[in-house]
Amino acid sequence: MPDLEDMTPGQVLADANVADFIGSMGLAIARAQTALDENSVSQIADFAAPREGLNGRSLFDLGLSPAFYHYQHADLSVSLQLQLRVERTFGLDIGANFNLNDASTSNNSDNSTETSSESGSSTRTSHRQAQINVNVTTNGALVVNGNNFQLTGASPLARIENLADQLRSGNDVDRALVMPSVTAVNPTCVPPSPDVVTSPNAVTFLNQAMSNEALIRITRLPAGANEDYTLKTGTTASVARQADITAQAASTATAINALGYQAVAWGAGTTLETCHFDFDKALIDQTTPAEARTNRQKLSRVARILIATGLHVEIEGYTDRSGPADYNVRLGGRRSNAVMMELRNMGVPAGQVREKLPSTGETTWANEPPPERNQAHRIARIRLVDTSDRFVFVEGDSSHAINVTQISPDMRSAPTGPDNGFIYVGRASAGGSDLTDQGRKIVIKGTDFTLNGSANGPHAQHSSEAYAANLARDVNANASVGVRAWATGNVCNLANNGDRFELILVTSQSREISMSGTDDVTVTTQFSRSSSRTVERSDTGNRTVAVGASVGLRFGRQYETNITGNSAITARLVSIPAPPEFLEQIKEFLSE
Structure with a gap:
């Protein structure tokens, strides 16, 4: 049976079984009829018995007979009134109390001093930084703790680098990072030349010596069992x-190496070149370590390949583990930026070269053994990115030439097409071509500077370095143009007179260092003061915490059912005389 609270009135009435009530009432009438019949029959003996008052005669003798009764009809009726009520109650009681008793005392003393000689004191020494702004036109000085550091040098870069070197060699400054902050000059070359590239702040001369080199792209597997690469007539590598395609590129490099060339396979993530830097510097022209190819020669090769093929690279700068970590992150970023700007100065579109920032600084070498000042860690790596193809870089020499007119398959016209083949070939050149034809000139702010390829100091006639040095000299000689210039290798760098270099200084000394500048040498941030501190503290006390909580839950259900009703039987009872046959039979029985 379902729960009463879930039942409908119809279900309750069905369970009440009204039919049983009516059936019971009908059976009661039947039982009453039987009792009447039995009563009539039981009277026969009384009617047949002689009676003294009747002179020994019976009621039958007098013509009387027992009466028989019969229910002629009966009306049965039942009525019910049902009332059902279910009542539910729910209650939740929550109580909480908190008591805190705190009896304590505290005694503090704090003594700040400039030394660490007191008993119980602690001294914390950290690297501190300062910033100096130096205008590109100034020959002023920086005064540090009364010591005068004069800016000297033939160019703005030489002066700021000399100042940084002087500061590092002293007793106050550990590190000095040079960061240019220049605005666009926008020079142009008239008439244009593929060997003269202009950018917002530089003119780069590319008439340099070039090795015999090529790049093969492998984008799919060969259609047949083999694929041939011809480097010159009669020299073919069959692969x-x-x-x-990874194994295909490696096998291609192996086959070309077997012919006497130098070949290496490339893919996404491959380091194309690694540039080294001097300690605490971000200059492309490094002095150590001594290498067969300079940074500029490495970058020149990368630039030629990127311009010809449209490939993308990412540059990440690193530092050694000397100096504070946050400073090294900035130095690593400065080195990657120097490489990126050099590639752009050489004509590489900005969209093909990017920096990986922030630099990891020194953290790449965190588990390396000493020494911390490791030249091998002062680098910037140029990695190939954004490609699923494989490549084979090939370099020849005088005995193993790569003939630009005989290579096969030649895909230079479609370096991003669907087929394998040579997508770049560099013709060997000694450099030093004459760029002065057609009266070629550089135009800066409306002023013409005719190109001059004459020898300049150690730079040979018509060398890219000679063109850059001569242009810088001529720009600086013309004060009216309002631009300062300095040559770095094959690049003539340009800056407006109001531009500046930022010099970030770092010291580990805890003593006070005061600085001031003259003639457009501005100290924008002084070294912050440091101190040692003695702190004593004692606490006594008694603390008592009491927490109480109570939860009460009440749930109840109350059912109330009222059923009222009545039943009625309306019956008509009639008397009928005994049947004649019955009376005759009785008389015969009595006469015997």
Whole structure:
């Protein structure tokens, strides 16, 4: 049976079984009829018995007979009134109390001093930074703790670098990072030349010596069992089909190396070149370590490949583990930026070269053994990115030439097409071509500077370095143009007179260092003061915490059911005389 609270009135009436009530009432009438019949029959003996008052005669003798009664009809009726009520109650009681008793005392003393000689004191020494702004036109000085550091040098870069070197060699400054802050000059070359590239703040001369080099792109597996690469007539590398293009590129490099060339396979993530830097510097022209190829020669090769193929690279700068970590992050970023700007100065579109920032600084070498000042860690790496193809870089020499007119398959006209083949070939050149034809000139703010390829100091006639040095000299000689210039290798750098260099200084000394500048040498941030501190503290006390909580839950259900009603039987009872046959039979029985 379902729960009463879930039942409907119809279900309750069905369970009440009204039919049983009516059936019981009908049976009661039947039982009453039986009792009447039995009563009539039981009277026969009384009617047949002689009676003294009747002179020994019976009621039958007098013509009387027992009466028989019969229910002629009966009306049965039942009525019910049902009332059902279910009542539910729910209650939740929550109580909480909190008591805190705190009896304590505290005694503090704090003594700040400039030394660490007191008993119980602690001294914390950290690296502190300062910033100096130096105008590109100034020959002023920086005064540090009364010591005068004069800016000297033939160019703005030489002066700021000399100042940084002087500061590092003293007793107050540990590190000095040079960061240019220049606005666009926008020079132009008239008439244009593929060997003269202008950018917002530089003119770069590319008439440099070039090795015999080529780049093969492998974008798919060969259609047949082999694929041939011809470097010159009579010199062909036949490469068998491999399982994938990575193995295909490696097998191609191996086959070309077997012919006497220098070949290496490339893919996304491959380091194309690594540039080294001097300690605490971000200059492309490094002095150590001594290498067969300079940074500029490495970058020149990368630039030629990127311009010809449209490939993308990412640059990340690193530092050694000397100096504070946050400073090294900035130095690493400055080195990657120097490489990126150099590639752009060489004509690489900005969209093909990017920096990985922030620099990891020194953290790449965190688990390396000493020494901390490791030249091998002062680098910037140029990595190939954003490609799923494989490449093979090939370099020849005088005995193993790569003939630009005989290579096969030649895909230079479609370096991003669907087929494998050579997508770049560099013709060997000694450099030093004459760029002065057609009266070629550089125009800066409406002023013409005719190109001059004459020898300049150690730079040979018509060398890219000679053109850059001569242009810088001529720009600086013309004060009316309002621009300062300095040459770095094959690049003539340009800055407006109001531009500046920022010099970030770092010291580990705890003593006070005061600085001031003269003639457009501005100290924008002084070294902050440091101190040692003695702190004593004692606490006594008694604390008592009491927490109480109570939760009460009440739930109840109350059912109330009222059923009222009545039943009625309306019956008509009639008397009928005994049947004649019955009376005759009785008389015969009595006469015997």
